[in-house]
Amino acid sequence: MRTAFIHQLIEEAKTNDKIFLLVGDLGFSVVEPFAEQFPERFLNVGIAEQNMVGIAAGLAMEGYCVYVYSIGNFPTLRCIEQIRYDVCYHNLNVKIVAVGGGYAYAALGPSHHATEEVGMLRTIPNIVICTPGDPAEAKAITTFSARYSGPCYIRIGKAGEPTVHTKQTFLEPGDILPVIESTADIAVFSSGAMLKYSFDFISENNVNSSLYSFPFVKPLRKAQLISLFKKYKRVITIEEHQLNGGFGSVILEELNNFSETEEIIKTVKVRRIGIPNKFFSIAGSQEYLRKAASIELKKEFFTQENRN
Amino acid sequence: MQFSNSAELAKAIRLKSLEMVYNAKASHIGGALSMADILAVMYFDILNINPSDPLQPTRDRFLLSKGHACTGLYAALGLKGFFPVDDLNTYAQDGSIFLSHTSHYIPGVEISAGSLGHALSVSTGLALAAKRKKKEWKTYCLISDGELNEGSNWEAILFSPQHQLDNLILIIDYNKIQSFGKVENVIQLEPLKDKLVAFNWDVFEVDGHSHEELRNVFANCNNSTIKKPKAVIAHTTKGKGVSFMENKLLWHYKSPDKDQFEQAKSEILSIC
Known part of the structure; x- marks a missing residue:
């Protein structure tokens, strides 16, 4: 990047x-x-x-x-x-x-x-x-x-991250980019450099889930976000940031705003993945630290049993 | 409003500042009075500015860093015609643009300031822009003594000589009293001149209430061929012009009552 x-x-x-x-x-x-x-x-x-x-x-x-x-x-x-x-x-x-x-x-x-x-x-x-x-x-x-x-x-991250998008994109403020579109009622909203990890997890584990990349935390394109909330029953947000106040919080706030204004009238469950308000004073690779901070997707997040 | 010399303007700045602080029951009159003469000389004699075109590209930039002393700057700008002077009657009132720290929404105010230690770095950026664009205008930045406690100022003081920003003039309103004590008892700045010289600035010291000295020092700054940023240490008196406010920490905070206002007014009017 x-x-x-x-x-x-x-x-x-x-x-x-x-x-x-x-x-x-x-x-x-x-x-x-x-x-x-x-x-x-x-x-x-x-x-x-x-x-x-x-x-x-x-x-x-x-x-x-x-x-x-x-x-x-x-x-x-x-x-x-x-x-x-x-x-x-x-x-x-x-x-x-x-x-x-x-x-x-x-x-x-x-x-x-x-x-x-x-x-x-x-x-x-x-x-x-x-x-x-x-x-x-x-x-x-x-x-x-x-x-x-x-x-x-x-x-931005560092040098050498692989490219996920197969075609060059142009961005307007708030754009949300579809990366994987599945028929399931669950989607992963990926913030920043969690994109490649999320893409690989879904692809390699044959998980039936959509994946969206969020190149912006602020602003977010309102109409596009509403359409996503209408489309999915469950959303998993993933970010390499503290959960407090980060990307997942933004999604919750927006969802709540749309509920208040009745632009969304159904229940959408949001699972937030991020850092649980801790410092990690241990050496290791980026992957190691992510895992230590529980920034990881698990197959059970996507199973039917988890729907309710 | 027309003035025949900087002394008249200084008197008017003091009166207007006092009136604003009194009407609004506001603070910070001491620091406004200490820099009133510097402002008067700057706005009467030195700055290349046009009140009817406040953003004229060729203007000199004057940035007040000690934003709490805003009444002095607002008064100078109103009296110079950047906006109707009567607008100052709204100072600190509900809904007014005349906040109790400088606001860049007011014509002639280059930068909002209130948090100390900001405007010198911004001034440095302006001076750098002028250098890169080969523009002749100067950047003046007026700071307080107390805000030299802020590390950000020393970052800018280190940076400016490195890039030979000889178009930057730093003015220090050295009234020797900061927010909660005397400068010498809080963070001693002395030897201030030696410090700035050691940082490779071209340093001048003046009586910050002598208009003649101020005029001369700014002329010297502008005529200098030394490729260094200039620093003018202006020795001033907090509350200058009102006997019972002079050198008193109290007047960093207090607003005058009616009797004090009348006495202060008559003392300022009697200044020659």
């Missing part, structure tokens, strides 16, 4: 001279091609994320479309007030890009586990929250963000 992002950003920057990339002393072997091609629109501001986001706000006030790039918690939690107040309150054209979403940097420990930031950022007005699920979505999100004027958060 990281590679797809930077390649697409370079493509966008070729035709959009407003695009400016700031990095917080990170991006080794990733951002160099951008820096070489657009030296006047690139800067390593050093290890100072509060200042980096403030600078991004200043550049955006002067018309730039500013990308801020760093790892996980650093361009998000470390400077969340600058994001809230300088960027979002002033509704500036700044894109916060975090690599290493979830447990992508698992072995580096909780400092590098980006597992709360979506929940925190999504409460802030004006910001669009993007969680691409594979390199194809990362590319589409980069294109969308470059052409959208306003604050965005883009949570």
